Amino acid sequence: MTDIVSFGYEDIPATEKTARVGEVFAGVASRYDLMNDAMSGGMHRLWKDRFVARVKPQAHEQILDMAGGTGDIAFRLAKSGAAITVADINPAMLDVGMERAAERGFDGLVWTEANAEDLQFPDRFFDAYTIAFGIRNVTDIPKALREAHRVLRRGGRFYCLEFSTTTWPGFKDVYDAYSHKVVPKLGKLLANDEDSYRYLIESIRRFPDMPTFKGMIADAGFVQTKVEPLLGGLVAIHSGWKI
Template identity: 85%
Template sequence: MTDTVSFGYEDVAPAEKTARVGGVFTSVASSYDLMNDAMSGGMHRLWKDRFVRRVKPRAHEQILDMAGGTGDIAFRLAASGASITVSDINPAMLEVGMERAAKRRLDGLVWSEQNAETLTFPDRFFDAYTIAFGIRNVTDIPKALREAHRVLRRGGRFYCLEFSTVTWPGFADVYDAYSHHLVPRLGQLLARDADSYRYLVESIRRFPDMPRFEGMIRDAGFVNTAVEPIMGGLVAIHSGWKI
């Protein structure tokens, strides 16, 4: 862990990043899904469907969905009959997810406030670990990846859905202009919070590219790692196995 970490385009102390990220998600919790629709044109729903198909959840499995506060991934996973634990460091996000689950009459989910870097679950407890659009907000990513490896059983699988680096020529420039100029305006219009959405865009730019992040997953102990780019790397599904 270095003396500073990225918070958007700023370099700050690790404790400051943790606190400021907490503030961002407390601010945007109630409008988070609305903004996901606005920013992606609704495509985030298709990406999440594809992600869960890759995970292949099965009945009676124990699955940890980390940074899953609003329940979007957990609701999809739960349809398989698997036992889902939804964890998030931010209680406001968990509150939104629990309210959404109650409206859907989904009462079988476990909700747990957790820091991805210091999970309280025992070793070798889960069959699968999922994290969607959350890993880039973790202060110490390598530590979180090691924790993911620790709580997985042998043969367990790790799946991560995250924004990445666009590699398609031309599209990268268009997306860059859109995200830097339009997304904060959407944040101001829909959530009255341009700064939080400016951070979310900047955090994508500072996140490791696909080969580098795959290397970090391997360094945490996972094998048979793979990456599946979507829309030229706009988002990517990363995976690995514990043996």
């Protein structure tokens, strides 16, 4: 990892990023669903349904949902009867998730504070690792991918849902204008937090494109890596297997 990393469009020392990202999510945790609705026009719910359908969770499995603090993915996975561990570096996000779980009757989930770059779980422990809209906020993405590989059993699968860069002509320009000009204003209106929403949009633009990120997953040791673009790559489901 280099000493300088991106924080939105700003380049900052790597040692500062985790704390600054933490401040963003601590500020928006209570309005996380609202944030996702504003950024995606509500479509994030459909994307998450499709994502979990690709994971194909089974009742006997141990699954780690990384950066899953508010429970959006975990609740969907838990319907299969799988044992779900929800991990997030941000306590505020976990607090929201645990409150939501209690309201919805999901009492079998394990909630734990964890850094994706340095997981406390043993080698070869999980059958599947999921991360949705979280990998781009990690300071050292290759290290996090290697950790994902380490904690998976042989035959384990990695699934990542993340914003990317759409390749549809015309649509890209429309979405760029919407995200840069409208979403921060919605953040100001709905959450009184324009800066956090602006960072989230900028972090999408700085994230590697689909072929590059697919290569990063392979470099971490995964095989049969695949990418499924949604809306031409505005969002993508990346996957790989550990053998």
